[in-house]
Amino acid sequence: xxxxxxxxxxxxxxxxxxxxxxxxxxxxxxxxxxxxxxxxxxxxxxxxxxxxxxxxxxxxxxxxxxxxxxxxxxxxx
Numbered sequence: 001x002x003x004x005x006x007x008x009x010x011x012x013x014x015x016x017x018x019x020x021x022x023x024x025x026x027x028x029x030x031x032x033x034x035x036x037x038x039x040x041x042x043x044x045x046x047x048x049x050x051x052x053x054x055x056x057x058x059x060x061x062x063x064x065x066x067x068x069x070x071x072x073x074x075x076x077x
Contacts, residue, residue, distance in 0.1 A: 005029055050075060 005027040
């Protein structure tokens, strides 16, 4: 399904759940809430790709390679 921010595809679906791939080409989704579902997002960020996270909720990070907290280059907007 094409969107302003990219596209998504439902990869698997069952009773009470689905598993989607969201592919972003720029921009962001709308600011939204859901009354009848929770969401768990797994985001792949390749090395060297600028990224930023915000909002409310928990983020679980799995770092692959040679993870060290000092391996951060910060940018201004």
